[in-house]
Amino acid sequence: MTPRMQRKKKKKKKAILDAAERIVADRGMAGMTMGEVADAADVATGTLYLYFKNKGSLLAAVNARLNHQVNIYIKEKMDLKKTGLEKVVAMGQATVEFFMENPQKWKAVTELYQMKVQDPHDPNVQDFLEVTNEMVQMMAQAYQQGIEEGSIRQDLDPVATAIYNRMAFGNAFTPTTEQKMLLEHNKITPERYLSVAWGLISHSTRGVLLEKKVKKS
Amino acid sequence: MTPRMQRKKKKKKKAILDAAERIVADRGMAGMTMGEVADAADVATGTLYLYFKNKGSLLAAVNARLNHQVNIYIKEKMDLKKTGLEKVVAMGQATVEFFMENPQKWKAVTELYQMKVQDPHDPNVQDFLEVTNEMVQMMAQAYQQGIEEGSIRQDLDPVATAIYNRMAFGNAFTPTTEQKMLLEHNKITPERYLSVAWGLISHSTRGVLLEKKVKKS
Amino acid sequence: MTPRMQRKKKKKKKAILDAAERIVADRGMAGMTMGEVADAADVATGTLYLYFKNKGSLLAAVNARLNHQVNIYIKEKMDLKKTGLEKVVAMGQATVEFFMENPQKWKAVTELYQMKVQDPHDPNVQDFLEVTNEMVQMMAQAYQQGIEEGSIRQDLDPVATAIYNRMAFGNAFTPTTEQKMLLEHNKITPERYLSVAWGLISHSTRGVLLEKKVKKS
Amino acid sequence: MTPRMQRKKKKKKKAILDAAERIVADRGMAGMTMGEVADAADVATGTLYLYFKNKGSLLAAVNARLNHQVNIYIKEKMDLKKTGLEKVVAMGQATVEFFMENPQKWKAVTELYQMKVQDPHDPNVQDFLEVTNEMVQMMAQAYQQGIEEGSIRQDLDPVATAIYNRMAFGNAFTPTTEQKMLLEHNKITPERYLSVAWGLISHSTRGVLLEKKVKKS
DNA sequence: AATGAATGAGGATTCATTCAT
DNA sequence: CATGAATGAATCCTCATTCAT
Known part of the structure; x- marks a missing residue:
């Protein structure tokens, strides 16, 4: 060729x-x-x-590419930061930024969250897994650094926390029908909801150091 | 009849x-x-x-009943507690208990999280919304009480927090394919994951009172 | 009982x-x-x-009753007239009157025109046939009388003419989708169409006597 | 392709x-x-x-094609004639001929007379309307010519008459269940019925000129 | 006679996937 | 490589009719 x-x-x-x-x-x-x-x-x-072998494989590829794009964007922002806490915060901000700027990708990623893997051996599925794990490792490292620095809770398991927070974050961005209905019912705007969610997520990992700072200010 | x-x-x-x-x-x-x-x-x-009028309505009914059952179970446990913080903790524990005892319901509820509402006027959909909101209100009240007592962060919006945490909790219980793959890849058991998630969620709402206690100990 | x-x-x-x-x-x-x-x-x-034995039988019964009602109405008006031509004209006018006054019955009769008989032995189907034939015979008699009086074309077969005209009339009243589309396309109102149809139908049976009269006037 | x-x-x-x-x-x-x-x-x-988009569209297409075929056949025969009256007569004869030679098409066209249009924007429905209107215009022209020549009644509205007669003719060919029953009951053969119908239809439009001729003979 | 819950065959339509060109 | 016509299994939903009560 x-x-x-x-x-x-x-x-x-x-x-x-x-x-x-x-x-x-x-x-x-x-x-x-x-x-x-x-x-x-x-x-x-x-x-x-x-x-693409079949529809499932195409979807996996879309998902992999999408996550890859987010990863690149986030990594860039995180690399500018020094401390673990800063990196964690940067990651959150970068994610918000990226999806705010690409609403279509946001919608797509929401949908793809629910993707069901039929064939785990599919190369595109493997790709997707790798890409996703890459981000998890990146986040885990930031947590680890923050723990060592004292700005992140010392009792955390960095990897599990990264996995959970990644998902929590995604879900804060992409409320399900149920959440949408509840929010509407309770007159809470999506923006407010996102801000609340982000507040909770950040707070959930804050360590002693940070709390001191916060109290001072 | x-x-x-x-x-x-x-x-x-x-x-x-x-x-x-x-x-x-x-x-x-x-x-x-x-x-x-x-x-x-x-x-x-x-x-x-x-x-049932159609498939969508049947699914909504299943979802409503499922949530109702969880609500009853949780409410019972929460009612035994006095303080807001205790109630919040009880809610978490009760949810865990309920789903541990009913793995099938757990799986079902996971799936139904992604239910798309076609006809908002369907009585079963309305039912579902009501049932869900009931729980949100119950949680919001507990948060409110905790805030007043000082065991929950004072800057929280009880309702929005309830909605978010409800979902976060649900998701901790029902990892998506992606999460499952990541967990497996990183050799984290579902049980461990759940415990991590629960830790993060609890921590995210803890107020000054608790933090003081924590620091003392 | x-x-x-x-x-x-x-x-x-x-x-x-x-x-x-x-x-x-x-x-x-x-x-x-x-x-x-x-x-x-x-x-x-x-x-x-x-x-009613089944849906078909119910429809046949509706059809029979409907035609019976029309028959009674028409017969009354025809009986007031003397000559064959007058009777024929009265029949036409009475039909128009009846259906103008009962638009719902008009619509129903239109639909039922297309009824398909499944079981010719069904009593209601037999009823329907009898009722319909009754009217045909009544019309045939009027034609016969008109022929003898010279106001209706002498070459006509009274029964066949009655059957045809009955249907032609019904159809003038109840245009098919096709006709409706054509009429609309050519900007012809239903009223005008009915009048045209009635003119043609009347003219189609006029005998020498009438034509002389017409020419004179 | x-x-x-x-x-x-x-x-x-x-x-x-x-x-x-x-x-x-x-x-x-x-x-x-x-x-x-x-x-x-x-x-x-x-x-x-x-x-075909759906069943309705397929039926419309069948109907359009059927009418188109009849149109072509009729047009050919009409074009051989000079006077309006001749054309009108030719049209009648051609229609009879066509359907006598194609009994299946006859039956089909009968059924399709009752077609209900669901989507007027469907191309096949539009086709059908165009084809049908084509024939109506052809007939209207023949009537117009006949009127000018004096062989057709001068008081006629050519288009409305064409629409009515087209339908009347179609119905003469395709008696409903009701008519079939009546004809059978009165021992009138379909052929005889058709001939009677045709006689009535022709007569309904005959003008002065023709009547004179008729009286002479 | 009356009820109305239950039946289940039947039908229109969709869409992932294949394969001849 | 590329095409896109063809496939046909799969699925939701309707409704005339029955029958236990």
């Missing part, structure tokens, strides 16, 4: 992923049909299957 | 709900087919539609 | 027929469900089957 | 339309199931939906 053809191929794969991401954001995973993706990506239905 | 027939009808409705709950736990909402439910409930397909 | 019970039974049958007629007018034959009829007649579903 | 594939596609569409037409003739519109059509056309059920 010539380099030009490789580029072309990559382009087509990207077009498919873009289309799928957009449609998942709009209509949800179950609402996304392969035909629609093909149309939106301007390729034939059959072509999808040249690049 | 004779009382005897009323009893029979109630029984049948219960059988359908039981079947649906079981199948949702096993195969998920999308995987649940009306035919299967009918078979499992030992009624004809058409009979389902005598009791 | 006591006379009182007989009355009661008759009343129930009437209620069912009334309900069915109304629903056929509103939603068409296919759109009419037995459950809906039962509800509207304030009886149980099963009760319908005590009075 | 290669020309060869286009041909194939056309062929398949034709096969579907043929099958649908045949089945509608046999079992009526409501009796026609999509599965049966697919079987008869030797395609999969899903294939039907590649060519």
Whole structure:
């Protein structure tokens, strides 16, 4: 294959992923049909299957790419910070920023949270796992550093905490139908809800050091 | 209708709900087919539609009943406690207990978290909302009491916090595929994960009073 | 059975027929469900089957009753006239009158025009046939009289003409979807259409005598 | 798409339309199931939906094609004639001929007369309307010409008359169950009925000129 | 006679996936 | 590689009719 053809191929794969991401954001995973993706990506239905084994694999790939993009963005921001606490805070802020700037990706990631893995051996599923774990490790390191520095609670298990907080954060961003109904019912705006959630999440990991600072101010 | 027939009808409705709950736990909402439910409930397909307008309504009813059962269980435990903090803790423990004892319900509730409401005017959907809100209000009251007593952070919005924590808790119990994969990958047992999550959630609302105590000890 | 019970039974049958007629007018034959009829007649579903063997039989009964009512009305008006031509004209006018005054019955009769007979031995179907034939015979007699008087074309077959004109008339009143679309497209109002149709139908049977009169005037 | 594939596609569409037409003739519109059509056309059920949006659209397409075929046949015969009256007569004769030669199409067209349009924006419905209107305009022109020539009644509205007569004619050809029963009961053959109907329809529009001729003879 | 809950066959439609071109 | 027509299993829902009470 010539380099030009490789580029072309990559382009087509990207077009498919873009289309799928957009449609998942709009209509949800179950609402996304392969035909629609093909149309939106301007390729034939059959072509999808040249690049992705099946629908599940395509969804996994979308999910992996999406998480990868978030990771890159977050990592950049975290790397600018020194202390563990700063990094943790930066991560939260960066996540908020990223999704605020990309509402479509936000919607898509919400939907994909509920993705069910059919075939764990699927390369795209593996990819997705790796990408996700990458972020978890990054967060865990920040927690670990914060623990050592005293700004994060010493009794925390960094990895489990990272996994939980990652999810908690995602869910704060993407309330389920139930939550939406409850919020509406209680006249709480999504923005307020997000702020409350973020407050709770941050607070849940704060260590002694921070509490002192807080009390001073 | 004779009382005897009323009893029979109630029984049948219960059988359908039981079947649906079981199948949702096993195969998920999308995987649940009306035919299967009918078979499992030992009624004809058409009979389902005598009791529930459509699939969405049946799912909402399952969800409402499930939440109602949890509510009753939790309320009982909370009512035994005096202070707000105790109530909050009791709520957490009761939830854990309930779901530990009813793994099937746990699975079902996880699935139903993602239920999409089609018709907000459906009585079963309304029911579901009411039941859910009931619990939120109960939690909010406990937080409020805790705030007044000083054991819960004074800067909290009780209702929003309740909504968030309810969900956070639910999610701690019902990790998504992604979380499951991450946990497995990092060799963290579900039990450990739950305990970590619960620790974080509790900590996130702790007030000055508690912190003082903690520091002393 | 006591006379009182007989009355009661008759009343129930009437209620069912009334309900069915109304629903056929509103939603068409296919759109009419037995459950809906039962509800509207304030009886149980099963009760319908005590009075009518099946849906087809009920529809036939509705159709028979409807035609019977029209017959009575028309016969009354025709009996007031002397000559054959007058009778024919009276029949046309009476039909128009009747349906103008009973739009619901008009709609119902339209729908029932397309009734398909499943079981020709059904008593209600037989009834319907008899009633319909009654009117045909009445019209045929009027034509016959007109022929003898010279006001109706002498070459006509009275019975076949009656059958055709009865239908033509009915259709003038109850245009099909196709006709409605054509009329709308050509900006012809239903009233105008009815008048045109009636003019054509009348003209189609006029005999020499009338034509002379017409030419004179 | 290669020309060869286009041909194939056309062929398949034709096969579907043929099958649908045949089945509608046999079992009526409501009796026609999509599965049966697919079987008869030797395609999969899903294939039907590649060519027709839904059942209603398929029926409209069958109806449009059928009318188009009749139109072509009639137009050919009418174009051979000079005077308006001749054209009108030719139209009647051609219609009779066409349906005598195609009894299945006759039956189908009868059924489709009662087609209810669900979606007026459906292209096939639009097609059907256009085709139908085409014939109406053709007939209206012939009437107009006849009026000018004096062989058709001068007081006629050509378009409304055309619409009515088109329908009247169609109905003469396709008696409803009711008519069939009446005809049978009165021992009138369908052929005789058709001839009577045609006589009435022709007579209904005859003008002065013709009447003079008639009186002479 | 009356009830109305229960039945279950039947039908329209969708959509992931395949495969001949 | 690319196409897109074809597939057909799968699923929700309706409703005429029955029958135990």
